[in-house]
Amino acid sequence: MVFDLLLVLALLYTAFKTATVRALFEAIVYFIVFGMIMALVWARLGAFDLALAEAALGSGIMGALLLDTYAFIKKQRQSR
């Protein structure tokens, strides 16, 4: 019960931080952490297939793509 409550609080906190933080890189890291916590929430709810898909897609591949896009944007800003 305490663990579930902590999980929900962490989920809401990372979601809020993802949307409000100014620095792009920090927002991406918060998004990845949010995905991991979301996967834990799905696992706690008994939806293990969703948990796996969320961990692999939401955090893994999405995170890699976002970091790649960040590197691209940074390069473009430097060259300008």
Place this chain on the structure above:
Amino acid sequence: MKAFEKAVWLGAVLFLGLLLGALIMLDPFDPALHRHISASIQNSALSHPVTAVLLDFRSLDTLLEAGVIVLAAAACLVLWPMFFYKPAAFKASVIATYGAFVFPLIAVVATYLLYSGAYQSGGAFQAAALFGGGLILAHLNGSLHLGAIPAVFIRALYSLGLFVFIAVGFLGAAEGSFLQYPQEGRYYLILGIETSLALSLSALLAAFFIQAVERIGR
């Protein structure tokens, strides 16, 4: 800019209120659906309700979903040349060692997920997500050499899953309607669809990342 921010905040709060309202007015879980699926699962070759719905009762939805991913990849293939840049070097010893240990594990777990989708949670999409991530990892530590494979084969791999799905659909069309699996060999047909879908989808998911970082035929 300040007024714009205020409008965004107002919209977000309104949306949150709508969501909460929808949550409160949501009907309680209807057990009729579960009973309906349990009753018709006897006719299916699959014993897990989620997989049975995805690949047997509502397989057209799954086919269209796979089609959407292939279309997205086609759009990416067209747009990639616009976003050309030289990537930073990824040769880090942590990634190399980690990838060497973890990639075989990911391959085994993904195969297990694919095969066990018939009787428990899992299936093509989960296996593909996992294996696609594994392919990205293998690419990052430099052990995935795609340059040796002709681009035609890789593109054929992208559409393999959709192709097999539609081919099986027309095989069933001889029996009655599109995607009506024949009675004998039903399980193996579904397993074939799942396997080819998982291969294609993992290649596509990995391609979204790999092609964005390092272009083939630069």
